[in-house]
Amino acid sequence: MKPSPIRRVxxxxxxxxxxxxxxxxxxxxxxxxxxxxxxxxxxRVWFWGCIQGVRGAYYIAEGLGPDRAAPRSRLYSLNCVDxxxxxxxxxxxxxxxxxxxxxxxxxxxxxxxxxxxxLFAEELDLPVMKEEARLIATxxxxxxxxxxxxxxxxxxxxxGAVHENRHFEGLSLAEAKKxxxxxxxxxxxxxxxxxxxxxxxxxxxxxxxxxxxxxIPRGSWSIQLEKGGTVVVLRSLLWLGLTFYHVPMxxxxxxxxxxxxxxxxxxxxxx
Amino acid sequence: xxxxxDEHLIxxxxxxxxxxxxxxxxxxxxxxxxxDLEEEMGQPSLPNVMETAFYFxxxxxxxxxxxxxxxxxxxxxxxxxQPIQTCRFWGKILGLxxxxxxxxxxxxxxxxxxxxxxxxxxxxxxxxxxxxxxxxDEQKEKEAEPPKSTYKPPPEIPKEAxxxxxxxxxxxxxxxxxxxxxxxxxVTPAQIVCARKIKKxxxxxxxxxxxSFPPFPGNEANYLxxxxxxxxxxxxxxxxxxxxxxxxxxxxxxGADTYEENTEFEPPPVAEMVESLxxxxxxxxxILKQGRCVWINPSQKSExxxxxxxxxxxxxxxxxxxRGPPLLTLISEDEGMKDIPAWTAQTSTDLIPxxxxxxxxxxxxxxxYAFASGRKFENIYFGWGHxxxxxxxxxxxxxxxxxxxPSGPGITETVDPTxxxxxxxxxxxxxxxxxxxxxEDEEGExx
Numbered sequence: 271m272k273p274s275p276i277r278r279v280x281x282x283x284x285x286x287x288x289x290x291x292x293x294x295x296x297x298x299x300x301x302x303x304x305x306x307x308x309x310x311x312x313x314r315v316w317f318w319g320c321i322q323g324v325r326g327a328y329y330i331a332e333g334l335g336p337d338r339a340a341p342r343s344r345l346y347s348l349n350c351v352d353x354x355x356x357x358x359x360x361x362x363x364x365x366x367x368x369x370x371x372x373x374x375x376x377x378x379x380x381x382x383x384x385x386x387x388x389l390f391a392e393e394l395d396l397p398v399m400k401e402e403a404r405l406i407a408t409x410x411x412x413x414x415x416x417x418x419x420x421x422x423x424x425x426x427x428x429x430g431a432v433h434e435n436r437h438f439e440g441l442s443l444a445e446a447k448k449x450x451x452x453x454x455x456x457x458x459x460x461x462x463x464x465x466x467x468x469x470x471x472x473x474x475x476x477x478x479x480x481x482x483x484x485x486i487p488r489g490s491w492s493i494q495l496e497k498g499g500t501v502v503v504l505r506s507l508l509w510l511g512l513t514f515y516h517v518p519m520x521x522x523x524x525x526x527x528x529x530x531x532x533x534x535x536x537x538x539x540x541x
Numbered sequence: 542x543x544x545x546x547d548e549h550l551i552x553x554x555x556x557x558x559x560x561x562x563x564x565x566x567x568x569x570x571x572x573x574x575x576x577d578l579e580e581e582m583g584q585p586s587l588p589n590v591m592e593t594a595f596y597f598x599x600x601x602x603x604x605x606x607x608x609x610x611x612x613x614x615x616x617x618x619x620x621x622x623q624p625i626q627t628c629r630f631w632g633k634i635l636g637l638x639x640x641x642x643x644x645x646x647x648x649x650x651x652x653x654x655x656x657x658x659x660x661x662x663x664x665x666x667x668x669x670x671x672x673x674x675x676x677x678d679e680q681k682e683k684e685a686e687p688p689k690s691t692y693k694p695p696p697e698i699p700k701e702a703x704x705x706x707x708x709x710x711x712x713x714x715x716x717x718x719x720x721x722x723x724x725x726x727x728v729t730p731a732q733i734v735c736a737r738k739i740k741k742x743x744x745x746x747x748x749x750x751x752x753s754f755p756p757f758p759g760n761e762a763n764y765l766x767x768x769x770x771x772x773x774x775x776x777x778x779x780x781x782x783x784x785x786x787x788x789x790x791x792x793x794x795x796g797a798d799t800y801e802e803n804t805e806f807e808p809p810p811v812a813e814m815v816e817s818l819x820x821x822x823x824x825x826x827x828i829l830k831q832g833r834c835v836w837i838n839p840s841q842k843s844e845x846x847x848x849x850x851x852x853x854x855x856x857x858x859x860x861x862x863x864r865g866p867p868l869l870t871l872i873s874e875d876e877g878m879k880d881i882p883a884w885t886a887q888t889s890t891d892l893i894p895x896x897x898x899x900x901x902x903x904x905x906x907x908x909x910y911a912f913a914s915g916r917k918f919e920n921i922y923f924g925w926g927h928x929x930x931x932x933x934x935x936x937x938x939x940x941x942x943x944x945x946x947p948s949g950p951g952i953t954e955t956v957d958p959t960x961x962x963x964x965x966x967x968x969x970x971x972x973x974x975x976x977x978x979x980x981e982d983e984e985g986e987x988x
Contacts, residue, residue, distance in 0.1 A: 322902075324881050324882065324885055324904065325885065371931065372879070372881065372931050373881055373904070443552065489637075492635075492636075492637045492638070494638070494639065494640070495553065497554075497557065497607075498553050498554040498555075498556065498557020498558060498560075498561075499552055499553035499554045499557065500554055505635070507637075507742065510925060530907060535933050536740055536933055536934040539740055539741075539934050539936060540740050540741050540742045540927075540934075541741075541742060
């Protein structure tokens with residue numbers, strides 16, 4: 271059976287307690303996603319999550335072409351009916367977004383006043399960041415820092431393209447409890463720091479990404495087995511609200527983000 | 542050929558299945574006893590968890606239907622086991638290793654004797670310690686002892702009696718539905734004051750220590766209870782007018798703790814409940830800075846110690862009586878943080894307004910929700926158990942080092958007197974001596 275191109279999030283016990291999209295919009299959620307595949311030539315489309323603002327929520331969907339490692343296209347909507355494409359994130363956006371603190375307002379045209387420190391404060395006017403740009407940057411940061419996949423779910427071809435592994439049968443229960451079986455789906459940073467002995471054990475087709483073992487700070491992931499071990503749930507403590515699920519011994523996995531879109535900078539005090 | 546036999550591993554799924562199956566077993570043999578009990582105690586109210594879950598699902602909040610049903614059954618078990626008057630599903634708090642499912646309960650009044658016995662034991666223990674200390678002091682007087690510390694810790698603020706204030710409800714927790722329910726100990730003001738200063742994740746084990754600064758007086762069970770008390774006090778709301786004071790006179794008194802349901806309450810329409818926050822009111826008393834709901838003067842307790850009474854009255858500054866907002870204040874008077882209001886109100890759907898539900902989300906305690914639909918309303922919490930603060934968490938700094946001893950002329954450094962000053966002083970002393978000798982008839986003093 272061909273796996274459905276739209277990954278449906280199964281409702282397992284409390285993946286993130288407020289994780290269900292409101293009933294009024296869950297029905298509207300999937301029909302436009304199919305249209306995106308036609309309009310934007312996506313091979314896969316999925317519901318990424320929901321960022322809760324003070325006055326409203328942003329529902330985010332992501333889509334990808336054949337290369338799974340390519341930059342993803344993101345769409346957002348305030349009511350799950352009208353979707354708009356977001357521009358790709360730029361470095362300046364990411365840098366500015368790290369300075370903005372506080373909740374999202376729920377209005378895409380809201381402007382945050384930023385303070386510039388240093389020499390340029392006198393020359394330039396105070397830069398302003400629109401909420402839409404902050405949204406783009408936040409989604410990109412979340413995907414980069416805590417977007418994870420199980421080991422073996424993606425393979426890298428010799429030409430460099432990344433595809434889904436059709437032979438991925440799922441992690442075993444013992445493997446699923448270990449942090450080293452999950453990878454960040456972004457450009458690896460720690461791989462080159464590994465010793466030659468460790469690199470010899472790696473399989474270049476599946477082990478081309480950073481695993482969660484070396485995440486700083488240690489303990490920033492909470493692994494739980496729910497429903498008596500049928501589902502393994504990883505929750506990120508750095509971005510509270512990101513939940514990853516995987517049913518061991520099956521192909522099902524995925525992550526969603528339901529939260530306020532703020533990084534948890536108090537994490538070292540809280541562990 | 543492998544001659545070793547594979548060990549037959551029982552996956553944890555089967556153990557979980559056995560646990561869940563136990564929830565579904567109806568106690569068939571105890572039907573006669575149940576009838577008698579019901580006649581005596583009246584029907585304890587089992588909350589309709591599925592109905593609440595249905596309303597919250599309209600807003601996208603809640604747990605899986607399976608889990609809600611398991612919690613429903615687990616609450617039924619709790620009611621059968623413990624002498625419970627009212628029971629409510631309070632919510633779920635996430636932890637690192639395991640999560641907590643929390644039930645808010647009011648017990649029947651059977652426990653008073655047990656508590657008095659516990660307090661009696663504590664007082665007896667202190668009396669014994671005082672005797673021992675006196676004996677040690679007598680022995681030590683013979684030896685030279687280091688200077689005793691003059692530090693007197695501030696008087697301990699007593700916790701509120703069970704059934705009032707922060708300890709109005711008793712909370713039971715379990716990690717998963719099917720696990721036995723554990724009762725949380727009552728909360729003390731010291732724990733609440735400390736819980737306000739720290740921010741720690743829950744691990745999921747009730748006996749885990751809470752390592753923090755300022756040191757938390759208790760383990761994770763106490764920390765959990767303190768956070769539950771803070772969340773309840775901050776976010777439990779009901780439609781205005783649903784509860785009213787029992788007597789009208791009590792509104793003016795500070796100690797108004799009792800409220801009752803207003804049978805003549807007419808629920809405002811959902812649109813109005815969402816637009817104006819004045820249609821919601823807190824029905825749990827807020828916690829003062831002291832850590833209690835009702836202020837108590839801590840220096841009253843010091844009158845029991847006769848020896849220290851005089852010293853303490855001088856040192857203790859007059860503490861101002863703290864007044865919190867009275868019960869049943871409207872939530873429109875809740876302060877927001879910077880430009881974020883304290884509450885966000887929404888309807889569950891804008892497509893079908895006649896069946897929509899008013900939903901309140903708290904911004905101060907992310908994870909606290911409330912819904913109202915007609916006469917039905919409910920509060921619930923799903924989250925990590927921490928308050929939202931726009932600034933980053935700053936841990937408390939250690940207190941400044943105590944002054945060792947008061948500075949006085951005896952130990953203050955001064956410039957040494959010059960030779961002329963010394964000679965002048967010596968001359969003045971000799972003159973004084975000579976006058977004293979002439980003035981006295983007897984020469985009795987030694988030089």
